Amino acid sequence: MKLNIALLAGDGIGPEVIDQAVKVSDAVAAKFNHEINWVSALTGAAAIDAVGEPYPDETHQACMAADAVLFGAIGHPRFDNDPSAKVRPEQGLLKMRQELGLFANVRPTFTFPSLIDNSPLKKERIEGTDLVFLRELTGGIYFGKRGREDNGETAFDTCTYTRNEVKRLAKKGFEMAMQRSKKLCCVDKANVLETSRLWRETVQAMEKEYPEVEVSYEFVDAVAMRLVQWPNSYDVLITENLFGDILTDEASVISGSMGLMPSASLGEQTSLFEPIHGSYPQAAGKDIANPLATVLSAAMMFETAFNLNKEAEAIKAVVNKSLAEGIVTEDLANGRKAYKTSEVGDWLVENL
Numbered sequence: 266m267k268l269n270i271a272l273l274a275g276d277g278i279g280p281e282v283i284d285q286a287v288k289v290s291d292a293v294a295a296k297f298n299h300e301i302n303w304v305s306a307l308t309g310a311a312a313i314d315a316v317g318e319p320y321p322d323e324t325h326q327a328c329m330a331a332d333a334v335l336f337g338a339i340g341h342p343r344f345d346n347d348p349s350a351k352v353r354p355e356q357g358l359l360k361m362r363q364e365l366g367l368f369a370n371v372r373p374t375f376t377f378p379s380l381i382d383n384s385p386l387k388k389e390r391i392e393g394t395d396l397v398f399l400r401e402l403t404g405g406i407y408f409g410k411r412g413r414e415d416n417g418e419t420a421f422d423t424c425t426y427t428r429n430e431v432k433r434l435a436k437k438g439f440e441m442a443m444q445r446s447k448k449l450c451c452v453d454k455a456n457v458l459e460t461s462r463l464w465r466e467t468v469q470a471m472e473k474e475y476p477e478v479e480v481s482y483e484f485v486d487a488v489a490m491r492l493v494q495w496p497n498s499y500d501v502l503i504t505e506n507l508f509g510d511i512l513t514d515e516a517s518v519i520s521g522s523m524g525l526m527p528s529a530s531l532g533e534q535t536s537l538f539e540p541i542h543g544s545y546p547q548a549a550g551k552d553i554a555n556p557l558a559t560v561l562s563a564a565m566m567f568e569t570a571f572n573l574n575k576e577a578e579a580i581k582a583v584v585n586k587s588l589a590e591g592i593v594t595e596d597l598a599n600g601r602k603a604y605k606t607s608e609v610g611d612w613l614v615e616n617l
């Protein structure tokens with residue numbers, strides 16, 4: 266099979282972790298007789314430096330022409346520390362998600378048996394955790410009206426959702442629950458927010474279409490607590506954009522490192538695969554970042570975008586093997602030898 270993949274490495278550790286995912290993808294493609302045609306395109310601060318905008322039209326065209334997109338990370342301290350910057354790398358990420366119509370961000374959280382002691386949480390609480398967030402990705406406060414009033418003394422961001430936006434995300438949630446343990450949790454703040462009441466009302470109305478799915482409705486503040494207290498009590502969680510952003514970073518602590526958690530962003534026309542972490546600027550250029558979140562995002566790409574399950578399983582298996590054998594970057598070393606980002610990538614290729 267010929268796979269056309271747009272490659273958006275981005276900023277900071279983006280290019281380093283993407284390099285490992287490319288090496289591993291090429292190796293798995295060779296093993297299973299596929300050919301990957303990578304088309305690299307600019308995004309983030311790198312694109313601002315090169316052409317003045319974070320998601321240039323050329324990049325959008327490359328994403329639209331490809332069968333799938335593999336994304337690293339964007340963001341640079343130069344913008345993080347300058348709130349007045351008008352053009353920002355993150356705008357590129359949001360524009361890309363919106364223009365590609367990537368409304369459903371699938372963010373699994375799971376544990377690796379060999380890393381159970383890497384989590385600061387108690388082993389007996391987290392063992393066997395296997396849950397998945399479906400984060401709405403193209404609506405809510407990220408895309409609402411925002412601005413300043415009162416000579417800049419007052420700022421506002423507005424959160425808006427339409428019933429259809431909630432429905433299409435919830436539909437994916439119900440479908441995913443049917444494939445898994447038939448348990449769905451709708452995370453909201455319906456005791457306060459009108460958008461959350463629309464979420465709850467919409468999901469409640471859909472329950473009768475999926476009589477086998479047991480649905481619970483929980484407030485986001487309580488979920489934030491129970492997620493680290495009893496993560497095993499969850500299976501599929503659906504939530505709006507900002508809640509999903511925050512809860513998934515929190516959930517990454519269960520696995521032991523932010524550098525481990527992959528994601529898939531799904532739309533009607535295309536899909537994009539990216540680690541949930543950012544550009545981790547402190548590690549940029551040092552060859553120390555954990556590449557596994559990006560490698561596992563590539564596995565999600567084989568599975569979700571191309572229906573190539575054996576290929577995805579091969580990647581997951583070699584990742585598990587590397588962890589079991591202690592071939593880990595410094596975030597997971599825990600007093601053991603820390604391997605470089607590129608050494609982990611090389612090991613995965615050799616052992617695939």
Ligand SMILES: NC(=O)c1ccc[n+]([C@@H]2O[C@H](COP(=O)([O-])OP(=O)(O)OC[C@H]3O[C@@H](n4cnc5c(N)ncnc54)[C@H](O)[C@@H]3O)[C@@H](O)[C@H]2O)c1
Nearest residue numbers: 338339340341345523524541542543544545546554555596
């Ligand atoms: N999707 C994205 O591209 C994305 C996501 C989040 C943040 N950002 C951007 O990234 C920049 C830095 O943001 P931040 O520091 O809040 O978040 P971050 O995810 O880049 O880093 C937070 C912490 O997580 C850990 N971490 C992250 N990735 C890791 C990896 N691969 N291996 C090992 N440890 C890892 C590190 O301890 C790091 O200090 C900002 O400009 C932000 O806007 C981009």
Ligand SMILES: CC(C)[C@H](C(=O)O)[C@@H](O)C(=O)O
Nearest residue numbers: 340355358359510541542543
């Ligand atoms: C960088 C930022 C805009 C982004 C988000 O908030 O969606 C990031 O935190 C993520 O999780 O991908």
Ligand SMILES: [Mg+2]
Nearest residue numbers: 510511514541
């Ligand atoms: Mg985030």
